[in-house]
Amino acid sequence: xxxxxxxxxxxxxxxxxxxxxxxxxxxxxxxxxxxxxxxxxxxxxxxxxxxxxxxxxxxxxxxxxxxxxxxxxxxxxxxxxxxxxxxxxxxxxxxxxxxxxxxxxxxxxxxxxxxxxxxxxxxxxxxxxxxxxxxxxxxxxxxxxxxxxxxxxxxxxxxxxxxxxxxxxxxxxxxxxxxxxxxxxxxxxxxxxxxxxxxxxxxxxxxxxxxxxxxxxxxxxxxxxxxxxxxxxxxxxxxxxxxxxxxxxxxxxxxxxxxxxxxxxxxxxxxxxxxxxxxxxxxxxxxxxxxxxxxxxxxxxxxxxxxxxxxxxxxxxxxxx
Amino acid sequence: xxxxxxxxxxxxxxxxxxxxxxxxxxxxxxxxxxxxxxxxxxxxxxxxxxxxxxxxxxxxxxxxxxxxxxxxxxxxxxxxxxxxxxxxxxxxxxxxxxxxxxxxxxxxxxxxxxxxxxxxxxxxxxxxxxxxxxxxxxxxxxxxxxxxxxxxxxxxxxxxxxxxxxxxxxxxxxxxxxxxxxxxxxxxxxxxxxxxxxxxxxxxxxxxxxxxxxxxxxxxxxxxxxxxxxxxxxxxxxxxxxxxxxxxxx
Ligand SMILES: Nc1ncnc2c1ncn2[C@@H]1O[C@H](COP(=O)(O)OP(=O)(O)OP(=O)(O)O)[C@@H](O)[C@H]1O
Ligand SMILES: [Mg+2]
Numbered sequence: 001x002x003x004x005x006x007x008x009x010x011x012x013x014x015x016x017x018x019x020x021x022x023x024x025x026x027x028x029x030x031x032x033x034x035x036x037x038x039x040x041x042x043x044x045x046x047x048x049x050x051x052x053x054x055x056x057x058x059x060x061x062x063x064x065x066x067x068x069x070x071x072x073x074x075x076x077x078x079x080x081x082x083x084x085x086x087x088x089x090x091x092x093x094x095x096x097x098x099x100x101x102x103x104x105x106x107x108x109x110x111x112x113x114x115x116x117x118x119x120x121x122x123x124x125x126x127x128x129x130x131x132x133x134x135x136x137x138x139x140x141x142x143x144x145x146x147x148x149x150x151x152x153x154x155x156x157x158x159x160x161x162x163x164x165x166x167x168x169x170x171x172x173x174x175x176x177x178x179x180x181x182x183x184x185x186x187x188x189x190x191x192x193x194x195x196x197x198x199x200x201x202x203x204x205x206x207x208x209x210x211x212x213x214x215x216x217x218x219x220x221x222x223x224x225x226x227x228x229x230x231x232x233x234x235x236x237x238x239x240x241x242x243x244x245x246x247x248x249x250x251x252x253x254x255x256x257x258x259x260x261x262x263x264x265x266x267x268x269x270x271x272x273x274x275x276x277x278x279x280x281x282x283x284x285x286x287x288x289x290x291x292x293x294x295x296x297x298x299x300x301x302x303x304x305x306x307x308x309x310x311x312x313x314x315x316x317x318x319x320x321x
Numbered sequence: 322x323x324x325x326x327x328x329x330x331x332x333x334x335x336x337x338x339x340x341x342x343x344x345x346x347x348x349x350x351x352x353x354x355x356x357x358x359x360x361x362x363x364x365x366x367x368x369x370x371x372x373x374x375x376x377x378x379x380x381x382x383x384x385x386x387x388x389x390x391x392x393x394x395x396x397x398x399x400x401x402x403x404x405x406x407x408x409x410x411x412x413x414x415x416x417x418x419x420x421x422x423x424x425x426x427x428x429x430x431x432x433x434x435x436x437x438x439x440x441x442x443x444x445x446x447x448x449x450x451x452x453x454x455x456x457x458x459x460x461x462x463x464x465x466x467x468x469x470x471x472x473x474x475x476x477x478x479x480x481x482x483x484x485x486x487x488x489x490x491x492x493x494x495x496x497x498x499x500x501x502x503x504x505x506x507x508x509x510x511x512x513x514x515x516x517x518x519x520x521x522x523x524x525x526x527x528x529x530x531x532x533x534x535x536x537x538x539x540x541x542x543x544x545x546x547x548x549x550x551x552x553x554x555x556x557x558x559x560x561x562x563x564x565x566x567x568x569x570x571x
Contacts, residue, residue, distance in 0.1 A: 174437075182427040182443050183436040185416075189424050192413045199373075199411060200425040200486060201399035202433060210434075 014259065018165055022158060029157030030229065033164040035262075035269045037225045040168045042250040042261035043175055044218035049247075050255035051179065052211040053191025054104070055112045057243055058119030059219055064238025065122065066092040066220025067227040071139045072132060074228070079145040085167065085224045092220020093213050095122070100212035105205055107194075116240070123238040138234040142227060153228075160229050167225060171218055176258070178214070187211050188256075219246075248287065252294055254301025263302040324387030326351045326520035327372075327403065327490045332381035334371055334544075341367045342378070343545045349490065349520040356531045357524045359541035365524045366408055368541065369492045373405050374398050385490065400428075402489030406479040406496055408524075414468025418459060418478050421467050422450035425485045450485070457481050458507055473504025480511050491515065493523040497530065532556070 021032050041063055048054045070088035078084070103114040126133045133139055146152045151159045178184045186207055189197045194204050227233045236242065245268075253264020268287065275283030298304050325348045334342040341364040349355055357365050370376040372383060374395035383391040385401050393401070413421050423446040427433040435442050454463045459481075462474055470478065476496060483491055497508045512534065515521055525531050531538065531552075538555045540547045548561055555561055 178436045180440075180443065181436050182424075182433045182446060185420060185424055185443065186427065186433045188416065189413050192415055193411060195375075196411045196413055197424075198375075198395045199399065199405060199407070200482060201396050201428045202424075203394075203396050207433075 011258075014262070015169060019162075022161060026156060026158070029161045031270065031273050033157065033161045033225070033229050034273075035265050036161075036164050036168045037222050037229070038246070038249055038269050039262035039265035040171055040225070041219055041222035041246050042253060042264055043172065044215045044222065045246050045250045046255055046261050047175060047179075047187075047218065048212055048215035050250065050260075051184065051191060052187040052208055052215075054208060054212055054215075055108065056115040057112050057240075057247070058115035058117075059215075059246055060240065060242030060244075061119035061122045061238055062092045062096055062216040062219035063223035063226070063242055063246070064126065064233075064235075065095050065216075066223030067233040067237045068126060068133055068139060068223075069220065070224030070227045071142045071233045074142045074144055075139075079143060080149075081144040081147055081163065081228050084144065084228065085221060088224035088227075089217045089221045092223065093217030095220075096216020097209060097213035100209040100216075104208045104212060116243075119238070119240070119243060123235065126238055127235055133233075133235075136235055138232055139227075140232050142231045142233070144228050144231075157229075164225050164229065167221065171221060175218065183207075183210075248291060252287075252290060252301055254294075254298075254303030257300055257303030259306075260301055260303040263306070267302060323351070324384070325349055326353065326386060328382075328384045328387075329372065330382045332368070332371055332383070333379045334367065334376065335379060341544045342371060342381075343543075345381070345541075345544075345546055347522075347539065349522060351489075351520055352518050353520040353522075353537070354535055355520075355522045355537045355539065356535035357522055357539050357541060358526070358528075358531060359547075363541045364544040365541055366494055367544075369405050369494050369524070372398075372492060373403060399486065402487075403492075404483045404486045404488035404490070405492040406483050406494055408494040408498060410472075410475045410479060412467040412475060412478060412482075415466055417464050418467055418470060418474070418481075419447060419450045419454060419463045421478060422453055422481055422485050423447045425482045426450060429486050453481055453485050457511055471504065473500045473507065476500050477507055477511060480508065484511075484515065487516075488519055490520045491522070493521065493525075495524050495526065497525070497527060 018036070025032065044062070045056070045059050048059070049056060066088040069091040070084040073084045073087045077087070099118050103111060103118065106114060127135055144153060147159060147163050151163070153159050186197065186202055189202070190204055190207055197204050223237060226237065249264040249268045250261060251264070252268060253262065254260035271286065272283055275286065294301050300307070327347070327349050329345060329347040332342050332345040345368060357368065359365055367376065371378045374393060378391065381391070382389060385403055390398050390401055390403065413424070423443070424433070426446045426449050432442050432446070451463060457477055459474065462470055467475060467478055480493070480496060493512070496512060497505050500508060509530070512523070523531070523534055535552055537549065538552055539549045540555065540561050548555065548558060
């Protein structure tokens with residue numbers, strides 16, 4: 001019972017801390033919101049890549065699709081942020097389902113190249129559909145109405161931050177639940193050995209498409225949050241760099257670790273923000289060195305490192321995920 | 322008389338010039354105990370791969386309980402009750418033994434698509450998996466990652482997963498191959514206690530095991546059925562002795 005209560009406390013503490021940030025760091029609301037958005041995006045990648053083993057270099061496409069969908073929806077359909085979020089999530093999930101159906105019977109390098117190719121095609125489409133997306137000028141003029149008709153997006157970003165936190169919390173709870181469900185366990189099985197999963201009757205390709213669509217929907221939500229927070233969408237949001245960044249964040253934080261995505265996002269986004277003020281080039285060097293350290297010595301990323309320190313501090317208790 | 326549990330007609334497959342399956346026929350009644358023997362490279366594993374759909378046959382028909390399955394995907398055939406174990410362990414190595422079995426149970430019951438019913442459904446799968454593994458004498462090893470189990474237990478886990486699927490037809494590809502004699506006993510026991518109604522085809526090189534297990538033996542040589550019959554007939558046949566028994570038993 002005590003262990004169970006402790007477990008709950010461990011899970012609740014980071015969320016309580018995130019709420020407290022609203023008052024502790026009022027000058028950093030937009031930065032804090034970016035951390036959460038990036039964390040959600042990395043969590044979506046962790047679902048597809050970490051758990052289901054879908055090697056993708058094109059996850060930025062879903063983030064971008066979500067961002068554009070939310071922006072276009074807000075401008076042309078309805079400025080309600082939650083409706084925009086739902087629309088973006090749906091569109092990104094649909095794009096994930098369709099592209100997943102096209103490419104998920106391949107694997108390895110072929111799959112990687114196909115995800116890259118599809119992301120490039122989507123980016124090119126966004127570039128040429130100027131009337132809708134603003135092309136390389138970007139999409140501007142997004143003015144979300146108050147959340148639930150009650151809470152205005154204030155100048156200091158408090159509403160945007162708490163709104164982002166609420167959305168991220170809901171998606172994270174859903175993701176954790178899914179990962180503990182039979183479906184979630186079957187994804188880990190597919191990653192490890194597709195032949196074994198077929199031998200127990202699992203429809204491997206359909207499972208992967210479902211995971212990919214789910215992950216795309218989640219990435220789409222992250223993109224929509226980004227668009228609503230910054231009130232603009234640029235072509236870069238769909239780009240290769242976005243896909244690469246989220247991959248770095250997920251690996252840095254630790255794949256398949258409960259808090260990995262958010263730890264990675266915290267270190268990456270905060271580090272980048274402060275380093276950019278000093279010397280952006282140095283930051284790339286630091287991030288590069290950290291990636292090397294993680295890949296070579298800490299395969300469970302920052303989350304694994306935290307476990308290690310935790311176990312040192314309390315040698316009597318066994319380590320867990 | 323109902324249709325056989327599995328019926329195979331004229332199954333044929335070539336890898337280029339190598340004819341690994343040549344017009345193979347096979348019929349197993351419900352509850353049958355049959356063995357498939359033959360020298361290395363005869364095409365026994367290939368035959369299992371053809372039946373399960375891992376390889377696509379060039380020609381031939383496969384029916385389960387009278388219904389054709391040769392156009393179905395491997396996973397769909399499993400869901401129809403055609404289950405195999407692997408000559409080379411094919412396990413989720415990072416996953417615990419009990420979760421390896423629980424996943425099979427989830428697929429069998431069609432609840433592996435359940436995404437949000439976290440505790441209840443998965444806990445039920447784990448509970449049945451625990452019972453299955455306890456039955457087979459796994460003990461505390463059920464919690465260990467499959468890849469870290471002793472080789473004999475990994476072979477046993479292959480069988481445990483297959484049984485959990487409640488197959489109508491079970492294909493065992495050298496279930497005890499490479500298992501040290503100290504660990505083989507558990508596997509023999511598991512095979513003796515397979516469900517009575519399941520039709521079983523066992524591939525095996527150990528002739529003591531084959532003769533103790535089988536009511537019918539099929540001898541495969543170079544992709545062709547050389548002979549089939551009751552164990553006594555096979556043991557007495559001079560041709561079988563020269564092509565197979567003589568060589569493998571010094
Ligand atoms: N995918 C493949 N492509 C080409 N040749 C193959 C393939 N799979 C198997 N073979 C060949 O087919 C022949 C039959 O192989 P198979 O594995 O079915 O033999 P087996 O009877 O199971 O032998 P063993 O007793 O050693 O397990 C062998 O010569 C093998 O090299
Ligand atoms: Mg073989």
